[in-house]
Amino acid sequence: MTMEHANPEDLDLYALGALDGEDKQALEAHMASCAACRRQLAAARQRTALIGLSAPPLAPPPGLKNALLQQARAARPAGASRPALKPAGKIRWGLRFSLGFALASALLAFAAFEFARQDLERGRRIEQLQAQVDGDAAALQAMGQITGAPDSAEIALLEQPGGPPGQARVVYNARMGMGIYSGQIAPAPAGKTYQLWLVPASGAPVSAGLVDANQQNGAVVMRLAPGVAAKAFAVTLEPLGGMPQPTGPKVLVGLVNAG
């Protein structure tokens, strides 16, 4: 099948992913041997990219092409001497002549609304995943540094008489000011949270952050000021959001160098 140079509307449709069947094959066959039309397609892709259509591979909204064709028919000049009935397969050739700039703009605005909405949602999901992956990667790297350092200490945190059942483990490196907490405690009562504390050799306890009751399979990395020698680690029960200093009962306690 031979073909003259592709018309801009076809290229816009192609760039939108809305051209299919024989039309698509013919256009691709032509472009394979026509650098001029490949450049036109690149320009069409840039136009669509400007309105948020750049990301592959988005399915065009259903009805996009039909809506376009209907508008094209409506836009045909009233005096145009065209047959009242056209074979369905030929309608795109009418489109070629009647699809004006205003119509193309309307199409792109219509498509932009739908595509931009999809893109926004997808973009948000990708951002969230990326942040999670980045966070996980940073945490994993920190865990490797902490567990791999010869001067890291491992501390077992044990449940306290009268308190909820639980146990936890802290690997702490004073030089780095970092540690890893993993453990499991009975769920905190409503309105309360568990908070982890570093008890220094001298001075007041330092918050090492909130911990979930079930942190068995999701260790958390603590980032503290470096150079603080620890005497103990403790988990206390605190109001939601945590406290600057411990106020609640000690739930788990582990002494450093306890043997």
Ligand SMILES: [Zn+2]
């Ligand atoms: Zn060409």
